[in-house]
Amino acid sequence: MNLTLKVWRQKDKNDEGRFIEYSAKNISPDMSFLEMLDIVNIDLVKKGETPIVFDHDCREGICGSCGMMINGRAHGPGRGIATCQLHMRSFADDDEIVIEPWRAKSFPVLKDLMVDRTSFERIMRSGGYTSAKTGGIPDGNSILVPKPVADEAFDAAACIGCGACVAACPNSSAMLFVSAKVSQLALLPQGQAERETRVQRMVAQMDEEKFGSCSNTYACEAECPKGISVVHIARLNREYITAQL
């Protein structure tokens, strides 16, 4: 298939940036979206131009680095997938595809489609940990976790920190990400020691990073590649309220 790409190109943080059109020719419908970009980049390199910069690593939907806005959808059309899991068969021959970086004040563009997501890391550092106990190895099963609780915590732990929730949100809110992290640790016995300070610190850091406030549109849940549910946002709110008392 042949496609026209309208790609955001930006030299560095300070560059204004602009859209440039490229044509992608002879693309197999079985290619992933990133492989399609690889082909375009090989052409660009051959012509002596700078290839399109985009983040990627695992290419199997587990690292969370391949974020980009494709035709106005975080990680492109389809549900529950990252860009590396998006296949070209989701598009039609001769389509025009608009490709942009995540847009949020807290995710400044570094180059082309690559954004700086260290704001997420600073949020994690502020409270996304549990206190480690030193000493002997505890007996197996000495800490009991009921299966439904473990399942719920595991669902939250599936978050890969990709930032699609922020990118898709009309308010650039990071609530789904932060709530997944708060929820995971609030559910487990290991997370109890910092339970109250964690939610307060993580929300404070989220606000300091200037993410917007959640208005419960649930666009995040719709675009999350890992299907993180907004029930975790409700839990974060509950944790935040009870931490004040």
Place this chain on the structure above:
Amino acid sequence: MNPFFKFINSSVGKKILMSLTGMLLSIFLVEHLAGNLLLLKNDSGEAFNAYAKFMGGNPIVRTMEIGLLGIILLHIFNGIRLWLENRGARDKKYDSYQLSENTTLQSRMMKLSAALFLWFLIVHMRTFWFHARILGEHDIASLVYSTFQQLWYVVFYLGSLVVVGFHLRHGFQSAFQTLGLRTKKYQSLIDFIAVLFWFVIPAGFAFITIFIYLYKGNAVALAQ
């Protein structure tokens, strides 16, 4: 900073303020509708006027009225603050942004429904509240009956009630989510109660409006 101010200025705290004020306003709508039902009675507005007199004279009700005004101002100013801050959180807009594929129409229209509603509220207060409380008129029922003989006014009201329904269609469940109460267990219960607020209550006001337009014309003619 004082822990309360820190809480209320946090992103979650601002939303909680929005949700609590929104819920209190929703409860007010119940009382308002119940009172307005008196307008349906075939008694030349006597019962309604007695109710209006009580509401205007009782010191507890008057205090609550001031509280209500405070709540609505908090709701509006906090809403404007959230809107401005959230707009600023994305400094560069998307060229292509398909929010409509991921969200409901009502959630996307919150700011528009709020602005239209505020416009309605100002007109509404000027038409009735101003006459009752500021000018101190007593026969508010006749004022209501005659006002709703104007077709354009009826249409404006019905349109505004749709706007209220839109605002609450998203707002009601949102308020519960913000308070952390919209869990899997209670989701269907909340969605059920929400129907009362975004459909039944606006529909009740609409019914009263249409009823007066159709059947209270003679009451006005008689009074004149």
